[in-house]
Amino acid sequence: MSKHCEKVQNRRELLTAVLRYATLGTLGAIGVGVFAKRRRLVQDGICINSGICKGCGIFEQCGLPLALSAKQVQKTENREQKTENRGQTLISDI
Numbered sequence: 001m002s003k004h005c006e007k008v009q010n011r012r013e014l015l016t017a018v019l020r021y022a023t024l025g026t027l028g029a030i031g032v033g034v035f036a037k038r039r040r041l042v043q044d045g046i047c048i049n050s051g052i053c054k055g056c057g058i059f060e061q062c063g064l065p066l067a068l069s070a071k072q073v074q075k076t077e078n079r080e081q082k083t084e085n086r087g088q089t090l091i092s093d094i
C-alpha cells in the first residue's frame, strides 16, 4: 500500500473515531441533563410523571404529597393483605 493510501486511511479512522466519541459524549451529556432536570423538578415540587405514581421511576425517593399519599395507600393495602393471609392460614389450620 502506498504512503498516500495509508494517510487517507489513517485520516478516515481518525475522523471515524472523533465522530464516534463525539456522539457518545453528546448522548452522555443529554442523559446527565435529563437526569439532572428530573431531580431539579422534583426538588422544586413539580411532578415529572403526570401524577401517575405507579411505575414512576423515582417513586421510592419522591417526597411530593401525591407520592406520600400513594405510599400510605400502599402500606394500608399491604397491611390488609397480611391480615387476610393470616386469616386464611388460621382457617386452613382448623
Ligand code: SF4
Pocket: 042, 046, 047, 048, 049, 050, 051, 052, 053, 054, 056, 057, 058, 059, 060, 062, 063, 064, 066, 067
Ligand atoms: S412519584 Fe408520583 S408524585 Fe412523584 S414524580 Fe412520580 S408521579 Fe409525580
